[in-house]
Structures are given as C-alpha cells and as structure tokens.
C-alpha cells in the first residue's frame with residue numbers, strides 16, 4: 255500500500271532521506287549516487303543481490319560509517335553532523351548480531367536496558383514485556399547460545415526495541431531462517447509498523463519485499479535502478495504469457511506450426527504466447543485455440559512477478575537507467 259499521502263491528505267514527513275550518497279572501498283565504487291525518500295510509518299525495502307551495497311547503505315544511514323559524498327537525514331538529523339541524535343532515534347539489527355551467546359536472553363535484554371540508562375525496575379519491566387512479545391519468555395533463562403536461529407533473531411530485534419526507536423533498520427532479518435520463522439518475523443515487522451515505526455529493510459528475498467514493503471528500491475551496480483510499489487515494478491517489465499504444454503509431440507508440433515508470435519520450448523513440449531493475463535486476452539486466446547483445434551494438456555497464465563523484475567533489472571546486460579525513467 256503506497257503511503258505517499260496520509261488519510262488527512264497531508265504528505266508525511268520523511269523519516270529517512272538521502273541525496274547523492276557515494277561510497278568507495280579503495281578502487282571499488284560501491285555506491286554511486288543514491289537518493290532516498292522514505293515517509294514516516296512506512297516499510298521500505300532495499301533489494302539487491304549479494305554485494306550490491308545494501309549493508310553499506312544501512313551503515314551510512316545508521317552512522318556506523320561515513321559516505322564519501324552526498325547527504326542523508328534520518329529522523330530529521332544529518333547523519334554526518336548529528337550522529338548522536340540519529341543514533342538516539344534509531345534501532346539497527348544487522349547481519350552481525352548484538353546477542354551475546356554466553357549469557358541468557360534475559361541478561362542480554364537487561365544489558366541493553368542498562369545501556370539505555372533505564373532504572374533497574376523499569377529495565378526488568380521492559381525486558382519482560384519484550385521477551386513476552388517476541389515469544390521468548392520460556393527461553394529467557396537459557397544461554398542465548400542454545401537458541402535456534404529464529405529465536406536469536408527475535409532476541410536481537412527485541413534488544414533493538416529497548417529504546418523504543420521510531421526508525422528501525424533490519425538488515426536481512428530473515429536470511430537463514432526456516433519458512434515458519436520467516437513468517438513469524440514478517441508478523442513481527444508488521445506489528446512494528448502498526449505501532450507507527452518506520453522500517454528500512456534490506457533483503458535478497460523478493461517475496462519478503464512483496465509481502466512487507468510499501469515501496470521497494472532495487473540496488474544494482476551501486477545505483478538504484480528502479481523504485482516503486484511492488485505492482486509498479488511488476489508493470490514495468492514485460493514477461494506476462496500463457497504457457498501451453500503438450501504431452502503428445504505431434505500435437506505440440508502441429509500447434510507450433512499453427513500459432514504465430516510464440517516462443518517454443520521443444521524440450522518441454524511447451525509454447526509461450528505473450529499475454530497481459532487479462533480476461534479479454536485469455537478469452538481470445540482460448541477462442542483462437544478452439545478455432546485451430548488445438549488442445550493443450552496444460553494451460554497456465556504467468557504474470558510477471560518480482561523475480562522477473564529483479565532478474566530484468568539486475569542483469570549485467572541491462573543498461574543503467576536514467577534518473578527520469580528510474581523514478
């Protein structure tokens with residue numbers, strides 16, 4: 255759901271904004287001019303293949319490293335000149351967890367409450383509430399080293415929430431989790447947003463961005479090559495088609511000879527007919543097959559998904575887009 259306008263018709267303030275961020279490591283240009291505008295209370299997903307620079311963006315925005323060039327503001331503060339104010343407003347869970355495996359989940363939480371200068375009583379209360387909320391109450395007295403990957407990740411996020419940050423960076427929050435834990439994590443992220451937080455998520459998983467994000471940016475070769483809602487991104491690339499599959503090679507050959515504008519896959523005995531998947535087009539394809547007396551064993555409709563978008567946009571053959579077309 256796009257969140258560019260609130261129900262009252264106002265444009266929400268940006269929780270995170272950036273202009274022209276650049277970063278190199280030695281000769282390697284990692285970020286080549288990144289612009290961002292992320293409204294408060296929304297989920298933004300930065301999507302990109304391994305090594306695209308996602309963590310580097312998170313590190314710059316969370317003041318862990320400095321950009322070589324460009325500006326960024328988080329919670330209204332400049333990351334370069336007001337790093338302390340930025341840190342006070344954000345929570346970050348990264349690929350390198352803050353969880354100490356040698357102490358219990360509860361002790362990890364209490365340590366965090368001390369870092370946030372909460373009183374002992376308040377600290378115990380906040381820790382207990384968060385352990386309960388993240389389904390860790392029964393495991394609270396066990397060393398974190400004995401936790402599963404999903405439990406560890408939940409503890410990590412619970413620790414991040416101790417200071418009630420309004421802006422939360424989640425760097426690949428579900429990498430390595432099993433499907434059940436991933437879905438549980440998605441539920442928790444939705445709860446954070448329902449509570450008013452802004453979430454900046456990095457992920458390699460397209461379904462995760464599709465599920466959670468109001469807006470998605472695709473990072474490739476140091477640039478944002480596309481940005482929009484999941485539906486907007488899917489509309490930008492062709493790829494919709496109807497797939498006909500045959501079991502009888504003679505029927506396949508006869509159909510392949512009769513139909514025009516198709517792509518044939520001889521090995522799979524399958525034909526692809528370009529289509530936008532609309533009811534009108536599907537009806538005319540079916541009429542057309544009937545008229546030609548073609549009976550396929552399988553008829554499937556394929557609409558472009560985020561996978562198609564991702565592969566189309568991050569393929570090495572696709573030239574970088576201009577600012578105008580990428581927005």
Ligand SMILES: Nc1ncnc2c1ncn2[C@@H]1O[C@H](COP(=O)(O)OP(=O)(O)OP(=O)(O)O)[C@@H](O)[C@H]1O
Nearest residue numbers: 279280284302303304305306307308309310311458
């Ligand atoms: N401290 C560093 N010194 C040198 N190169 C670095 C450093 N940190 C990151 N890089 C390089 O910068 C590039 C981007 O790294 P980054 O971790 O931001 O990518 P990513 O998109 O988060 O990847 P992944 O999904 O694998 O975590 C990579 O090629 C990486 O090797």
